[in-house]
Amino acid sequence: MSSLRVAQRATRVLVAGGSYAGLAMTLNLLDLCHGFSPRFSGTNAPADKTQQAPVEVTIVDQRDGFYHLIGTPLAYTSREYAEKAWIRFQDIPALQTPSVKIINAGITQLNCQEKVATVTEISNQQDTKIPYDYFVAASGLRRTKPSAPTALSRKEYLNDALEHIRLVESAEDGVVVIGAGAVGIEIAAELKTTHPHLKVTLIHSRKQILSSENVSDEFRDLALGLVQESGVETILGARVNKVIKKSDPGTGLTSYEVCFVDGRHVKAGFVVNAISKFHPTANYLPSSALDEEGYVKIGSSTAFVEGTPNADYHYAAGDIARWPGIKRCGAAMHQGLHTAVNIHQRILSAQNGITPQFKELDPNVPPMMALAIGKKAASYTPDEGIASGEDVLNLFFGDDLGFAICWNYLRLGEAPYKGERLIDLGDADVRNDTQLPELPTNEPIQA
Ligand SMILES: Cc1cc2nc3c(=O)[nH]c(=O)nc-3n(C[C@H](O)[C@H](O)[C@H](O)COP(=O)(O)OP(=O)(O)OC[C@H]3O[C@@H](n4cnc5c(N)ncnc54)[C@H](O)[C@@H]3O)c2cc1C
Structure with a gap:
């Protein structure tokens, strides 16, 4: 050469x-x-x-x-x-x-x-x-976490992720996800889709989900429809003020009480705080x-x-x-x-x-967004406007x-x-x- x-x-x-x-x-x-x-x-x-x-x-x-x-x-x-x-x-x-x-x-x-x-x-x-x-x-x-792992090695990350999954699977009272921004929505929908028997509740302080994102009300409503269609329960317009952790010494099980400012509360077997920082x-x-x-x-x-x-x-x-x-x-x-x-x-x-x-x-x-919500996705692009469906999931995310x-x-x-x-x-x-x-x-x- x-x-x-x-x-x-x-x-x-x-x-x-x-x-x-x-x-x-x-x-x-x-x-x-x-x-x-x-x-x-x-x-x-x-x-x-x-x-x-x-x-x-x-x-x-x-x-x-x-x-x-x-x-x-x-x-x-x-x-x-x-x-x-x-x-x-x-x-x-x-x-x-x-x-x-x-x-x-x-x-x-x-x-x-x-x-x-x-x-x-x-x-x-x-x-x-x-x-x-x-x-x-x-x-x-x-x-x-839960937006990204804090581990620096693959080994450490895998241990953390597998332990997280174990806790989710053993959450008999269901999982509560706090915060319906893009990350919280995707977490709740993936949990419900992967573990259909699990009760998953998504809580948001505002009446509309995605309230901090630069998207239209039409897109917010579409995304909410897909969240509910995936089987996730939603509690909107309710601000959480504390989460009380309870351990049962008899069974060794841990449970949580999620308390709202207005005095209401819900029980959970596991809580994911998805308020982005x-x-x-x-x-x-x-x-x-x-x-x-x-x-x-x-x-x-x-x-x-x-x-x-x-x-x-x-x-x-x-x-x-x-x-x-x-x-x-x-x-x-x-x-x-x-x-x-x-x-x-x-x-x-x-x-x-x-x-x-x-x-x-x-x-x-131009503003642009695609959100994977279980088996479907919602998208907004300047050319196509708002769209949703399994084909949209496939287009933007494939199957992984x-x-x-x-x-x-x-x-x-x-x-x-x-x-x-x-x-x-x-x-x-x-x-x-x-x-x-x-x-x-x-x-x-x-x-
Ligand atoms: C849960 C979640 C879902 C998302 N979904 C979508 C989506 O559907 N579509 C989309 O387009 N975007 C999505 N995003 C946003 C997208 O992930 C980010 O825009 C993208 O990761 C930005 O890439 P980056 O390379 O700039 O930074 P990052 O992906 O954050 O990578 C930064 C790298 O720098 C390293 N690093 C940090 N600090 C240092 C340092 N001091 N020294 C050396 N290395 C350092 C980190 O370890 C990391 O490897 C999502 C984000 C999250 C959190």
């Missing part, structure tokens, strides 16, 4: 967070740096050698794998699904390439001036400094990069806005970024693609002197709350490129004259 000489060392891209946004950025950037179209473009043209560039991506994540966050309501309901929803990074074929390094650590500080990150490794709590050329913040929002995870960034709520201020190229040192070398994608629109997985992956394209353009500009052509995000993001859709879209199951060698594997300190193997131009982009 002939070689293409590249008079540059591999560009070091550091990514905080290996989920939808971080993986979308990483894999599309690898495509581009091999000279291919980004995988999200859906095209499969031969490699263009003029677009190739040596790159080394380091993903830092506190978790030891990719967790399909959208599937959480089912992961805490079905044992089989719980096994499937978390895949360790070492078991994801697309990441098994020398161009990607994964560090199981939390980013604790970023020095944007020096371009050095401090990370704390999960295994030994040791701090390590990682220098980089480009940084991508894709660490999302800090969420707690979340915060951006960006406290490792300088305050100049953040808005008043802690989201990263980005421009339409996804780069940080001016005001932070080296802003053009720092990007944010996904839930952590301040950008219009409902925080969605599709938006996170879309922003990951934009980030990959724009970093690639900058790399080529530095390497070959081209004028970079940036891909701009559209700030006019979107796991296969995301896995296949990211192409996580595909092996990386044949003959891939995007990083300089020679003397680590002498990296200014890397040999980049020429890629076969008649091969599909996956091996």
